[in-house]
Amino acid sequence: MSDLLRTFLRNRKAAIGLTIVLIYVAIAIFAPLIAPFDPVARVGRPHQAPSAEHWLGTTRMGRDVFSQLIWGTRTSLMVGIVAGLIVTAIGTAIGITAAYFGSWVDDVLNFLTNVVLVLPQLPLLLVLAAFLGQVGPWAIALIIGLTSWAWGARVTRAQAMSLKTRDFIQASAMIGEPTWRMILVEMLPNLLSIIGFNFIGSVIFTIITEATLEFLGLGSPLATSWGTMLYNAQTASAIMVGAWWEVLAPCAAIVLIGIGLSLMNFGVDEIANPRMRTLGNVAKALRIEKRLTRQRMQEANQ
Amino acid sequence: MRFLLKRLGFYGVAFLVAATFNFMIPRMLPGNPADIMLANSGGMIAPEARDALMATFGFIDAPLHEQYFAYLGSIFTWDFGLSIKFYPMPVADVLMQALPWTLFLTGSALLISFSIGTLLGILAAWRRGRLTDVIASPTALALQSVPAVVVALCGLYFLAVQNRVFPTSYAFNPSLDPAWSWEFISSVLYHGFLPVVTLSVVLIGGYLITMRNNMIGQLGEDYLAMAEAKGLSDARVRYAYAARNALLPSVTALALSFGALFGGSLITEVVFNYPGVGNLLYLGIVGRDFPLIQGQLLIMTLAMLLANLAVDLAYVFLDPRLKRA
Numbered sequence: 001m002s003d004l005l006r007t008f009l010r011n012r013k014a015a016i017g018l019t020i021v022l023i024y025v026a027i028a029i030f031a032p033l034i035a036p037f038d039p040v041a042r043v044g045r046p047h048q049a050p051s052a053e054h055w056l057g058t059t060r061m062g063r064d065v066f067s068q069l070i071w072g073t074r075t076s077l078m079v080g081i082v083a084g085l086i087v088t089a090i091g092t093a094i095g096i097t098a099a100y101f102g103s104w105v106d107d108v109l110n111f112l113t114n115v116v117l118v119l120p121q122l123p124l125l126l127v128l129a130a131f132l133g134q135v136g137p138w139a140i141a142l143i144i145g146l147t148s149w150a151w152g153a154r155v156t157r158a159q160a161m162s163l164k165t166r167d168f169i170q171a172s173a174m175i176g177e178p179t180w181r182m183i184l185v186e187m188l189p190n191l192l193s194i195i196g197f198n199f200i201g202s203v204i205f206t207i208i209t210e211a212t213l214e215f216l217g218l219g220s221p222l223a224t225s226w227g228t229m230l231y232n233a234q235t236a237s238a239i240m241v242g243a244w245w246e247v248l249a250p251c252a253a254i255v256l257i258g259i260g261l262s263l264m265n266f267g268v269d270e271i272a273n274p275r276m277r278t279l280g281n282v283a284k285a286l287r288i289e290k291r292l293t294r295q296r297m298q299e300a301n302q
Numbered sequence: 303m304r305f306l307l308k309r310l311g312f313y314g315v316a317f318l319v320a321a322t323f324n325f326m327i328p329r330m331l332p333g334n335p336a337d338i339m340l341a342n343s344g345g346m347i348a349p350e351a352r353d354a355l356m357a358t359f360g361f362i363d364a365p366l367h368e369q370y371f372a373y374l375g376s377i378f379t380w381d382f383g384l385s386i387k388f389y390p391m392p393v394a395d396v397l398m399q400a401l402p403w404t405l406f407l408t409g410s411a412l413l414i415s416f417s418i419g420t421l422l423g424i425l426a427a428w429r430r431g432r433l434t435d436v437i438a439s440p441t442a443l444a445l446q447s448v449p450a451v452v453v454a455l456c457g458l459y460f461l462a463v464q465n466r467v468f469p470t471s472y473a474f475n476p477s478l479d480p481a482w483s484w485e486f487i488s489s490v491l492y493h494g495f496l497p498v499v500t501l502s503v504v505l506i507g508g509y510l511i512t513m514r515n516n517m518i519g520q521l522g523e524d525y526l527a528m529a530e531a532k533g534l535s536d537a538r539v540r541y542a543y544a545a546r547n548a549l550l551p552s553v554t555a556l557a558l559s560f561g562a563l564f565g566g567s568l569i570t571e572v573v574f575n576y577p578g579v580g581n582l583l584y585l586g587i588v589g590r591d592f593p594l595i596q597g598q599l600l601i602m603t604l605a606m607l608l609a610n611l612a613v614d615l616a617y618v619f620l621d622p623r624l625k626r627a
Contacts (some may be wrong), residue, residue, distance in 0.1 A: 115316045117558065118610050120602040122565030123583060124323070124561060127599050130587040131327055151558070208449040212569055215451050230451065239459050240470075247459060251452040258447030266443060 007271055014267020020260025028074040035067035039224045047236075047243045057245035059229075060236035065249050068229055072250065075225035076207050076257075079141040079213035083206035086145025088199040091152025095193070098153070099160030100183055110157065116150035125209065129218040136220045141214060144206050159194045163187055193272035201264045204258050211254055226250040305624050309614045314606045320603040324503050324596050329366075349361055382597030387589040393597035401601065403473050404493065404578035408567045411501035420552060423513025424545050426583040427521065439514060445507035450627060451565035454573035456502045461496060468496045471575030497570045504566045505559065512555040516548035557613040560606055 009015050022213075027034060036055075037043045042062040043054075050057045056065035098109040128136055128143055135143070163186075165167060172186050188195075205224075213219055214227025221228060229250040234237070238246040315625040378463070382393035419442070426435040474480070474489040478596070520526065529539045568580030574579065579598055586594035618624045 111312075114312065115319050117315070117561075118316050118606055119320050119323075119561075120564050120599070120606045121561045122568055123580075123599050123602045126568075126583060126587060127324075127327060127595055130595060204447055208447075212449060212451050212565075215569075216572065217588065230455070239455065239463055242463070244459055244464075247455050251455060255444075255448050255452055258449070259444050262443055262447040 003217075008267060011267040011270055013263045013270070016227060017260045017263025017265075017267060020256060021264060022075055024077060024257050024260065027070060028077045030232075031070050031074045035064075035070040037064040037067040039063060039068040039071040047238070047246070048242065050245050056249045057243065059246050060238065060243070061232070065229075065245055068224055069226070069249050071224045071255055072226045072229055073253065075137050075223060076210065076227075076254075079137045079144075079210050079225070080203040080207040082138070083141040083145040083148070083210075084199050084203035086142070087149045087152055087202035088151035090146075091198055091202075092191070092195055094149065094153040094154050095156025095158075096160050096183055096187060098157045099164060100187070106157075109153070113150045113153045113157070116147075117154065122209070122212070125213060126216065126218065129213055134218065134220045137210065137223050137225060140210050140219060141206065145208055146210075148202060148205060152202065155198065156191060156194055159191055160187060163190055193268055197265055197268050197272075198260050200268065204261045204265075207254065207257060210221060211250070226254055273294060305312065305618065306614060308580075309611065313611060317603060317607055321374065321377055321600065322370075324599050325370055328592065328596075329359070373516050377600060382600070383593040384584075385591055385594045387585060387591040387594060393593045396594065397597055397601050398580065400577055400579045400582045403576060404567060404571070404580060404605075407492075407497055407501060407570065407578055408563055410494070410498045411505060411567070412563060414498065415502040415505035416509050416556060418502075420507030420513045420549070423510040423552075424517055424540065425515045425516030426510065427548075428540050428544075430518065430521075435514075438510060442507035442510035442514075445503060446511060448504065448507075450500065450504045450569040451573065453503050454570050456495075457496050457500050458573055469493050473577050494576075497576050500574075501563075501566050505563065508555070508559060508562070509552070513548060513552050516551045517544060520544045520548050523583045546620075550617070553613060553616055553620060557610050560609045564602060564606060 009018070022068065040063060043064050044058040044062050046058065046060045046062045048054055048058040048062075054064050054066065056069065058064055059068070094109050094113065098106040125143060125147060128147075129140070132139065132143075141242075167187055169182070171183060177186070210219070210225065211227035211230060214223075214225060215230040217231055219225070219227055219231070221231070227250075230247065233243070233246040233250075236243070236246070238244075332384045357359070380394050382397075384393050384395045385396050385567060388396050417500060421433070422438050422442075426438045429435055462468045469475075469492065473493050474486060475493070478486050478489055480486060525545075526544055534543075564580070567578065568583065570576065571578040571581035573583045579601060582600075583595060583598045586598060
């Protein structure tokens with residue numbers, strides 16, 4: 001396991017991504033210590049520009065934007081992780097089951113996955129949320145988790161199918177290993193990178209989707225999250241009156257965690273598939289090659 | 303041909319599943335739309351109208367399966383009931399007015415982002431580690447994780463409010479009458495610019511990365527070495543050989559991105575107050591217009607399935623093996 005971590009950290013993109021995500025996690029954990037004000041209390045005049053007292057200004061309600069951002073980090077990360085776990089659990093279970101058992105089990109599960117994939121997801125989520133009324137962050141996590149597993153199921157199934165034809169799996173089938181052992185001990189560890197990829201991708205997707213649903217006014221207005229911040233900014237016409245801090249602060253928070261998580265995902269992808277390892281490494285290799293060629297030419301000239 | 307028939311059958315079943323969801327959602331969740339609307343109307347709707355409202359939603363006094371068949375019948379006759387927000391317009395008419403705007407928005411954004419993203423992806427893979435790759439790939443990676451709502455709000459703030467370069471809302475200047483005149487068309491393009499760019503920016507990263515990865519997968523192949531050995535030009539090997547084969551999985555990824563396309567269009571329409579079906583869904587939800595919400599979901603599903611079908615057709619064209627099958 002520590003080997004895996006070391007490989008992961010040696011990848012520069014993954015290391016930067018992990019650093020960003022860990023900073024967010026620290027902010028989420030220590031939110032009460034970091035936030036200078038109560039996020040829902042009126043602590044200043046409405047729509048004050050950023051100042052020494054209110055680092056990111058205030059909202060139209062006179063709430064401190066910086067404190068809201070800090071507390072919002074907690075909500076958004078928790079929703080993202082919970083929904084990500086649900087998505088990954090369902091997707092992995094369906095994908096492996098379909099690939100391992102094959103025949104009619106595969107037909108049914110694959111059909112189900114394909115149907116879910118061609119349904120318009122955001123409109124469906126909107127309709128669900130609309131019929132449920134304004135829902136809290138946990139309900140949003142659950143809704144997203146239960147409806148977003150199809151992509152993960154598809155990629156896991158594809159990977160597991162190719163794994164099934166490998167010699168070591170065939171061999172363990174021949175020596176009569178029980179099904180649970182085949183799946184949990186032989187297959188699952190070899191699917192770790194695709195599962196990790198799926199999990200991180202789902203966390204990004206959930207954070208974005210939660211913010212979107214709340215921005216459209218479908219979340220509970222009582223929750224403090226980046227989405228409700230955007231919603232409140234929109235209803236207060238913050239953009240039109242020039243209160244850019246109220247809009248840009250949550251936007252920046254969402255973009256940065258998104259970048260951090262996708263950097264991690266690229267790291268996972270590059271480790272699992274060395275051909276993708278390019279950007280920095282190939283540029284470095286090309287530079288070294290060029291220098292060596294130059295040296296050789298100089299040596300030849302001398 | 304058999305391939306297409308199989309896909310058509312699949313889409314038929316998928317549509318039926320979506321329609322069934324649409325039927326089940328209001329019936330499974332607590333409360334019913336008629337009561338919610340009565341409660342929200344603040345006495346504007348007479349309690350006697352409740353039965354009529356219930357009937358509008360298909361909550362007729364009948365066993366569930368009869369309700370279901372009545373509902374299915376209403377779909378195929380394109381009868382989604384009357385809109386509440388735009389009373390007394392039928393939902394189908396309201397949606398049909400909005401649909402061209404959404405098609406214009408999603409169509410142009412798809413065309414722009416897929417062609418630019420794919421082209422840049424080809425170049426980034428071909429010149430792996432060089433300037434194009436070093437700039438384009440990390441940018442695409444970052445763009446991929448930026449939600450539509452953020453791009454739309456930033457575009458609105460910087461280009462329509464802070465600097466009044468583009469209009470903040472509507473699809474065309476409301477003082478103009480729709481006509482095939484240059485004045486009207488230019489107004490449509492001018493108003494559509496920010497929404498289309500927003501949506502393209504959201505989508506382009508994904509297409510670039512997918513194409514780059516597919517191209518890299520082709521790079522080591524023997525047939526490319528062969529083409530090069532034959533002395534074909536670099537561009538010919540790149541586009542007619544490598545890219546042609548790398549395009550197939552990219553087209554599959556295209557089909558998977560339609561969800562993001564329609565979702566992104568929804569948000570963009572809301573932020574820019576663009577009169578498409580996404581904005582209509584939003585207005586319907588805010589105004590508790592349940593017939594409109596349900597009709598919109600069906601239209602969206604239909605659009606998704608048709609878009610997928612179009613991709614299947616493109617696939618047959620791109621992959622000659624399927625024509626024989």
